[in-house]
Amino acid sequence: MSMFREFLIIAFLVLLGAGYSLISGLSPLPWTEPELAPGEIRLSDARVLEVIWVDARSKIDYEAGHISGAVLLNEDDWDGGLRRLMEVLMVAPRPLIIYCSEAGGETSKRVAKRLRQDLINTEIYTLKESWAGWTK
Amino acid sequence: MDKIKTSPLLLLIARLVLAGIFTIAALSKIQAPIVFANSIVAFHVIGPELSKWVALLLPWLELVTALGLLVPWLRRSSGLCISLMLIVFIGLHTRAWIYGLDINCGCFGKEAAAQEFKYFWLIFRNCGLLVACAYLYISDSRNDRLIKQFKA
Numbered sequence: 078m079s080m081f082r083e084f085l086i087i088a089f090l091v092l093l094g095a096g097y098s099l100i101s102g103l104s105p106l107p108w109t110e111p112e113l114a115p116g117e118i119r120l121s122d123a124r125v126l127e128v129i130w131v132d133a134r135s136k137i138d139y140e141a142g143h144i145s146g147a148v149l150l151n152e153d154d155w156d157g158g159l160r161r162l163m164e165v166l167m168v169a170p171r172p173l174i175i176y177c178s179e180a181g182g183e184t185s186k187r188v189a190k191r192l193r194q195d196l197i198n199t200e201i202y203t204l205k206e207s208w209a210g211w212t213k
Numbered sequence: 214m215d216k217i218k219t220s221p222l223l224l225l226i227a228r229l230v231l232a233g234i235f236t237i238a239a240l241s242k243i244q245a246p247i248v249f250a251n252s253i254v255a256f257h258v259i260g261p262e263l264s265k266w267v268a269l270l271l272p273w274l275e276l277v278t279a280l281g282l283l284v285p286w287l288r289r290s291s292g293l294c295i296s297l298m299l300i301v302f303i304g305l306h307t308r309a310w311i312y313g314l315d316i317n318c319g320c321f322g323k324e325a326a327a328q329e330f331k332y333f334w335l336i337f338r339n340c341g342l343l344v345a346c347a348y349l350y351i352s353d354s355r356n357d358r359l360i361k362q363f364k365a
Binding site for chain 2: 080083084086087090091094095098099103104105107113115118119121122125126198200202
């Protein structure tokens with residue numbers, strides 16, 4: 078079989094697979110508007126990554142319950158939180174995922190924006206579903 | 214090219230290792246295309262729009278060519294595709310290393326390690342796979358040529 082035919086078969090199978098991804102919902106349609114705002118990540122995607130969770134809620138909420146291993150970093154005690162985060166980050170650098178208690182995640186977006194200025198080379202995301210999505 | 218000695222066992226091992234690695238890499242990316250698209254964007258080579266297409270098509274190309282390595286009438290073109298992908302990956306990782314980007318390579322969905330070691334290991338691994346791929350391609354081309362000569 079000629080190489081050209083082999084490439085055609087490969088291209089056909091790739092398109093077939095991509096079609097399956099789209100039809101089954103594994104992949105979003107590439108030409109549609111993203112469901113996620115820039116810098117946001119879904120909980121289902123976050124779960125498959127090795128990350129550092131950053132809890133941007135208040136200390137009271139954090140003590141009442143948080144994602145295992147999450148670092149408390151909120152606007153009330155920024156320097157203390159940043160110090161705790163750096164201790165974890167220095168041991169094993171990983172992407173950061175920030176969550177808060179609000180549905181829109183406004184607090185986590187503010188914290189992410191501030192963190193991106195302090196930690197230029199670190200991947201930083203905000204959790205789309207926030208804390209409510211985690212506890213469902 | 215004909216001077217390279219080929220052992221059937223070594224060829225089989227190289228084929229299975231390449232097919233296995235690319236299958237595992239493809240499946241993890243097919244299951245989490247958005248994570249992969251984010252990883253692509255982090256390389257700062259293509260934009261978010263194009264990255265969604267790459268995240269949709271590239272894992273399937275990896276899977277088809279990985280399985281194609283095990284199919285006699287598809288193995289040469291599959292080997293060539295995998296070689297080209299590896300050359301692109303090596304180039305991208307080298308560029309990211311030079312620019313000091315702290316990225317998740319996205320190769321297997323999740324990977325985390327110290328940056329220097331990460332890039333060194335990624336490039337070293339891909340170079341090793343590229344050598345294995347070239348070895349397979351050369352021996353497969355020679356076999357095909359011998360078969361043609363025998364039939365003639």
